[in-house]
Amino acid sequence: MSNQAPEEVFKSIISHAKEYGFVFQSSEIYDGMSAVYDYGQNGAELKKNIRDYWWRSMVQMNENIVGIDSAIFMHPTIWKASGHVDAFNDPLIDNKDSKKRYRADVLIEDHIAKIEGKIEKEVEKAAKRFENFDEKMFRSTNPRVQENQKKIDDINARFKDALEKNDLAEVKQIIVDLEIVCPISGSRNWTDVRQFNLMFSTQIGSVTDESNTIYLRPETAQGIFVNFLNVQKTGRMKIPFGIAQTGKAFRNEIVARQFIFRMREFEQMEMQFFVKPGTEMDWYNKWKETRMNWHHSLGFPQNMHRFHDHIKLAHYANAACDIEFNFPFGFKELEGIHSRTDFDLSQHEKFSGKKLQYFDPEDNESFVPYVVETSIGLDRMFLAILSQSYKEEKLEDGSDRVVLNLPAFLAPIKCAILPLVKKDGLPEKAREIMDVLKYDHLCVYEEKDSIGKRYRRQDAIGTPYCITVDHQTLEDNTVTIRERDSMKQERIAVDKAASIVSEKVDMRAALKKL
């Protein structure tokens, strides 16, 4: 194991990911795109295998879970129903001295509240002074109250106007003109006002028109909710049942960092489990346990994962937790498990005007199901597996090797077929074996460089098995198979090679642990 600082290890992993074709920065030759990455030849395979393992563990292993693939484009009203439009459309401003960020509208409203406080004080004072106090009369005639009320009205009118015109410079000017200070630093050293918009928008159709604006989905979950009835009816699903989906989602993060941990375009693997109201906490706890088992089934040390229960809950949830993974930069969220109540389906009922209910024939009643969600970031899972697998080893003979000890069924390349030397008919024999194995697995054939070097190259991309063709192969039709982690070799018959590799790289063992 490496004894480098975590930060150095993380840098090594990022370099390794690039050097061996796992992850490249997007548009690199054009100076790159912030927080966007491409998966290379090996990364694409690893990612596909992780997705496949998740999918099979959900859809194939559970009779009551089915998978769908909904579109990235969805009706704009969906994001009003889900709350995404309102919750993430705020003008923000930073104070350069305190480094604190505020919502510009809140700063202005607080300022107005202060002026209102002054009016209230005047009213109180006057109320004490006069016996037959006519508050309404006082408010409409007292010059100081009048003056302050006019201030408030002016600010409100100006602010409303600025917001309607989407004039952020004017919003800032209001803050400057009102001499609003930062509550923490007390300074008026403000940045410009910026619109923080979580969702990417684009136009559909050829005419650029406000009414054609649609959003790239910021989460895949809504595609499941809006298809709830379609799937339930056509699949004749009985509650409790789940709908799984993997796919891209897009969030315009202000701060997007830590390699592929937080990207603007990312892939989610989500499963929404529909249950009878009242039973949701049982299912929530069951899925917590099930999902943690899934992570453990990959054979990583148990102390790499932990639960983080949410104390402050989102508006839609009545229970929520994260599964956190010990990344090179610390424990961070890898997966979320949320009890979402009937919030989403009820909202869609309200906004679409369609009933989204389930009829329970046993109790002879209809209800809006409650939902327990498991949602995991595929890219984060990729990073977790990559960082956990990356090992810089010191071998007994004093040499170094870098190895990815990936679970065999996740490895990009399952098997390398290597002639010991590139003469004496060994390459031809190795090609024959390659032609058989390639129907079962993604294999590579390599004859360049010494055998040791070729082994190390395969170690670096996590290839679990190397089959070596030597002179004995020509005599008795046997080859050696080398295991990546132990570097041990075993001699096996050529015609058994395919089945032996198949058994070793099979996902079955992991699925059985679930």
Add this chain to the structure above:
RNA sequence: GCGGGAGUAGCUCAGUGGUAGAGCGUCAGUUUCCCAAACUGAAGGUCGCGGGUUCGAUUCCCGUUUCCCGCUCCA
């Protein structure tokens, strides 16, 4: 978004106001053959991008962009 650090070959990094370097890697060949061997040869860089100063800038200055770290943010 603020602050700090960085950007030179595929990777890790030297270096200099005057034609661009190493190690490893890659490719071709020779030779050896079971854990990054050796030898020969080759490819690969407008020194992140733009502007300024200068006779001349990879080097100095300004801007910008990307990455890493801290803060902030995080349905």
